[in-house]
Amino acid sequence: MDELKRKISFNVNDEQVSLEVDIRTSLLEVLRNELHLTGVKQGCGVGECGACTVLIDGEPIDSCIYLAIWADGKTITTVEGLAKNGKLSKVQEAYVNEGAIQCGFCTPGLVLTTTALVEKGEQLTDEEIKREISGHFCRCTGYQKIFMAVKKVLEDK
Amino acid sequence: MFDIKQVYEPMCLKSALEIYQNNPHLTIIAGGTDVLINLRHGKYEEVELLSLQKIKGLDEIKILEDGTIEIGALTTFTKIFRNDIINKHVPILAEAAVSMGGPQIRNIATIGGNICNGAVSADSAPALFTLNALLYLETANASRTIPITEFYAGPGRVKLQPGEILTKILITKDNYENFKGKYFKFSNRKAMDIAMIGVAVLLNTTDNKVNDLRIALGVSAPTPIRCQEAEKTSLGLELTEENMKRISELTILDAKPRDSWRGSKAYREHLIKVLTYRALRELRGNK
Numbered sequence: 401m402d403e404l405k406r407k408i409s410f411n412v413n414d415e416q417v418s419l420e421v422d423i424r425t426s427l428l429e430v431l432r433n434e435l436h437l438t439g440v441k442q443g444c445g446v447g448e449c450g451a452c453t454v455l456i457d458g459e460p461i462d463s464c465i466y467l468a469i470w471a472d473g474k475t476i477t478t479v480e481g482l483a484k485n486g487k488l489s490k491v492q493e494a495y496v497n498e499g500a501i502q503c504g505f506c507t508p509g510l511v512l513t514t515t516a517l518v519e520k521g522e523q524l525t526d527e528e529i530k531r532e533i534s535g536h537f538c539r540c541t542g543y544q545k546i547f548m549a550v551k552k553v554l555e556d557k
Numbered sequence: 558m559f560d561i562k563q564v565y566e567p568m569c570l571k572s573a574l575e576i577y578q579n580n581p582h583l584t585i586i587a588g589g590t591d592v593l594i595n596l597r598h599g600k601y602e603e604v605e606l607l608s609l610q611k612i613k614g615l616d617e618i619k620i621l622e623d624g625t626i627e628i629g630a631l632t633t634f635t636k637i638f639r640n641d642i643i644n645k646h647v648p649i650l651a652e653a654a655v656s657m658g659g660p661q662i663r664n665i666a667t668i669g670g671n672i673c674n675g676a677v678s679a680d681s682a683p684a685l686f687t688l689n690a691l692l693y694l695e696t697a698n699a700s701r702t703i704p705i706t707e708f709y710a711g712p713g714r715v716k717l718q719p720g721e722i723l724t725k726i727l728i729t730k731d732n733y734e735n736f737k738g739k740y741f742k743f744s745n746r747k748a749m750d751i752a753m754i755g756v757a758v759l760l761n762t763t764d765n766k767v768n769d770l771r772i773a774l775g776v777s778a779p780t781p782i783r784c785q786e787a788e789k790t791s792l793g794l795e796l797t798e799e800n801m802k803r804i805s806e807l808t809i810l811d812a813k814p815r816d817s818w819r820g821s822k823a824y825r826e827h828l829i830k831v832l833t834y835r836a837l838r839e840l841r842g843n844k
Binding site for chain 1 (some may be wrong): 560566594608655748
C-alpha cells in the first residue's frame with residue numbers, strides 16, 4: 401500500500417464513511433474535496449478565522465489544522481448535518497431571525513460553535529458568550545447580531 | 558496539503574517512546590496547533606511526524622496521595638480551564654489556559670505542546686514558573702524530572718534530549734497551598750492573539766506580610782523568567798502601597814523585553830511594572 405495513503409472511517413452527519421485518505425491532507429480538504437461538504441469553508445488555513453470549524457465528538461475544532469487521519473473513529477458534524485427533514489435547527493433559525501448573516505462565509509462555523517454551546521446546556525453570561533464565539537472572524541456584520549442570535553437561542557433552551 | 562512524508566500513530570506511550578528512540582529525527586505532534594501551522598507556513602519540508610493523538614490516559618488531571626497535582630501532557634487547555642482540581646487549587650493556571658488562542662484552539666492544543674514548543678509567549682509558562690512546576694520526561698528506558706524554570710534554553714528551544722517526551726507536569730502541594738495567584742495577559746486583542754506581555758504573580762502572606770512572592774514574566778526575555786530581585790526584596794515586607802510599588806519597579810532588573818511590532822521595549826517595561834502592581838493589589842485585597 402502507498403505509504404502516503406491510510407484507510408480511515410468515521411461518522412459524518414449521522415452517516416458512516418470509510419475512505420482512503422492522503423496523510424498530508426487536512427480534515428477540511430477531505431470534507432470538502434472527497435465528501436463534497438462544501439459548507440465547511442476554508443479561510444485563513446492556520447486556525448485563526450474559524451470558518452472551517454466542524455464539531456468533532458461534539459467539540460468545535462478548526463478542521464484546517466486537523467490531520468484527516470485523526471478523524472478515524474470520530475463523530476463529525478458539519479453544517480449540512482444540522483437541518484433535519486428539510487427543517488432548520490433552532491440555532492439556524494435564530495441566525496435567520498436575528499439577521500446574523502450577511503455574506504455567509506463565517507456562518508457555518510459560527511452556527512456549529514453555537515450548536516455545541518446549546519448542546520452543553522450551560523448558562524452563559526454575555527462575556528462568556530463573547531469568549532465562546534471569539535474563535536470566529538466575521539468581516540460583515542460587526543458581531544452584534546451574531547451575539548444576539550447566540551444569546552436568544554441559549555435563552556430559549 | 559501539508560509537506561508530510563510520514564506519520565507514525567502509536568496507540569500507547571510505550572510504543573511512542575520506542576519509535577522515538579529508534580527515530581530521534583521525528584517531529585512530535587500533539588494537538589497540532591503549532592506544528593501544522595508551521596507546516597502551512599513552509600517551516601518544515603517532508604517532515605516525519607510522531608503523532609501522540611491516539612495515546613490514551615495522558616490527558617488526565619489528578620491529585621496524588623502527597624497532594625501533588627499531576628497534569629498529563631496531552632491535557633487540552635479547555636480541559637485545564639474547566640477542571641475542578643485546577644480551579645480549586647491552582648486557579649492561576651485556569652486563568653492562563655483560557656487566555657490562550659480561541660475556543661477551537663483550546664479544544665485541541667495541549668499544555669505539553671505549549672511548554673515543549675518553547676515559545677517566549679507561551680501562556681501556560683508564567684503561571685507554571687510561579688508554581689515551580691516540575692516536568693516529567695520519559696525515554697524508552699529512562700525518566701527524569703526537571704523544574705520548568707530550568708527547561709527553557711532560548712526562543713523556541715527547550716532542553717529535551719533525543720528520544721525524550723514530556724509526559725506529565727507536576728505541582729507539589731507546598732507550591733500551591735496557601736498561595737493566591739493572578740495571571741495577566743496583555744495583548745492587542747482580547748482573544749485569538751499572542752501576548753505582548755504575560756505577568757503571573759503568586760503570593761503567600763500572613764497578616765499582609767510576604768512569606769513568599771513569585772513573579773514570572775512571558776515575552777520579557779528570550780525565555781519565560783522569574784523576577785528574582787523583586788522576589789528577594791519582597792520577603793517579609795508588608796504589602797503597603799509604597800512597598801507594592803517598590804516591588805513592581807524591581808521587576809525591571811530581571812526583565813529584558815525587546816522592541817517588536819507588537820509593542821516597544823519601553824511600553825513592555827511599563828506594562829510589566831503596572832501589571833505586577835495591579836496583580837499585587839488584587840491579591841492583597843482591600844487593606
